Amino acid sequence: MHLPHIAPDRLPSVLHRMPKAELHIHIEGSLEPELIFKLAQRNGVRLPYPDVQALRAAYAFTDLQSFLDIYYAGASVLLKEEDFFDMAWAYLEKAAADNVVHAEIFFDPQTHTARGVSMGTVIRGLHHACQRAHQEWGISARLILCFLRHLSEAEAFETLEAALPYREHFIGVGLDSSEVGHPPEKFARVFARCRELGLHVVAHAGEEGPPAYIWQALDVLRVQRIDHGVQATCDPALMQRLAQTRVPLTVCPLSNVKLCVFPDLRRHNLRQLLDAGLCVTINSDDPAYFGGYLNDNFVQLFAALDLGPREAYQLALNSFEASFVDEATRRGWQRQLKDFFEGLREHD
Ligand SMILES: Nc1ncnc2[nH]cnc12
Numbered sequence: 323m324h325l326p327h328i329a330p331d332r333l334p335s336v337l338h339r340m341p342k343a344e345l346h347i348h349i350e351g352s353l354e355p356e357l358i359f360k361l362a363q364r365n366g367v368r369l370p371y372p373d374v375q376a377l378r379a380a381y382a383f384t385d386l387q388s389f390l391d392i393y394y395a396g397a398s399v400l401l402k403e404e405d406f407f408d409m410a411w412a413y414l415e416k417a418a419a420d421n422v423v424h425a426e427i428f429f430d431p432q433t434h435t436a437r438g439v440s441m442g443t444v445i446r447g448l449h450h451a452c453q454r455a456h457q458e459w460g461i462s463a464r465l466i467l468c469f470l471r472h473l474s475e476a477e478a479f480e481t482l483e484a485a486l487p488y489r490e491h492f493i494g495v496g497l498d499s500s501e502v503g504h505p506p507e508k509f510a511r512v513f514a515r516c517r518e519l520g521l522h523v524v525a526h527a528g529e530e531g532p533p534a535y536i537w538q539a540l541d542v543l544r545v546q547r548i549d550h551g552v553q554a555t556c557d558p559a560l561m562q563r564l565a566q567t568r569v570p571l572t573v574c575p576l577s578n579v580k581l582c583v584f585p586d587l588r589r590h591n592l593r594q595l596l597d598a599g600l601c602v603t604i605n606s607d608d609p610a611y612f613g614g615y616l617n618d619n620f621v622q623l624f625a626a627l628d629l630g631p632r633e634a635y636q637l638a639l640n641s642f643e644a645s646f647v648d649e650a651t652r653r654g655w656q657r658q659l660k661d662f663f664e665g666l667r668e669h670d
């Protein structure tokens with residue numbers, strides 16, 4: 323396809339307007355400080371920070387664990403179904419405004435069931451927000467249940483069991499939380515069970531952890547996507563495998579900088595991943611904590627790496643290719659995307 327030259331100052335508008343899917347967003351990571359304080363007050367939860375400014379000031383992370391400690395503390399204000407609804411509603415409103423036409427949303431039930439919140443409360447609240455957002459803005463949203471990898475496989479099995487009465491409300495399972503020291507193979511049996519149940523399977527791997535964890539996620543868990551996966555560039559054989567199979571990577575640029583995986587966006591390896599022919603996508607991970615939603619990730623990364631309309635088209639196309647929607651829906655969105663880019667003029 324011929325793509326027009328787009329002046330650098332016009333590119334943010336193109337990135338904003340193009341239809342896209344978001345495939346790596348932790349709904350608990352979309353909880354803004356203002357909503358944390360509102361829910362804390364509504365539920366009578368005491369927070370260890372006096373106000374929104376003090377909480378935001380604590381968002382200076384040195385690695386994944388330093389972030390996770392604050393992220394789990396923030397989630398402690400979520401108690402009732404309406405809290406989960408409000409959190410997901412706020413994210414979906416922003417996503418729809420970013421021209422996200424489809425979102426596959428992670429949630430961490432163990433963070434809530436450990437505090438006595440029932441699985442039903444969590445899933446019903448999130449599911450109703452997804453339903454309402456579809457009615458209101460036409461955005462399609464699906465849920466992916468994540469197992470916390472710092473907990474045991476037995477606890478993951480218990481979580482799966484508790485979630486099965488709500489099987490129709492989530493499309494797959496993932497693996498998140500503290501990566502190093504918790505290799506994918508720790509969850510081999512529970513992932514095998516999830517595959518038997520017909521659930522989609524994804525896992526965080528190669529965010530901070532070594533390429534060996536990506537190999538394990540592929541060969542032991544047999545995942546359909548790798549979340550992050552940026553450490554793959556350290557392993558040429560792995561790069562070749564990912565390029566040949568086009569198992570997607572859901573990359574999160576602002577997250578990678580906030581968690582010190584890369585010193586700054588100009589040093590991010592996204593262009594290398596893209597140039598090697600991998601099915602890379604751009605995502606926000608935990609937007610309330612990392613300084614931006616999906617379009618902020620696109621705009622800042624494109625400026626830092628000097629990317630243009632060709633890469634924008636490829637990344638949005640990849641986001642649909644990597645999604646778990648049916649073939650007809652996928653083709654419809656890819657057609658819409660092509661029409662959008664074909665309709666662009668120099669002055670756009
Ligand atoms: N970036 C991330 N890595 C691992 N677990 C997470 N949970 C929320 N965000 C995460």
Ligand SMILES: [Zn+2]
Nearest residue numbers: 348498549607
């Ligand atoms: Zn993540």
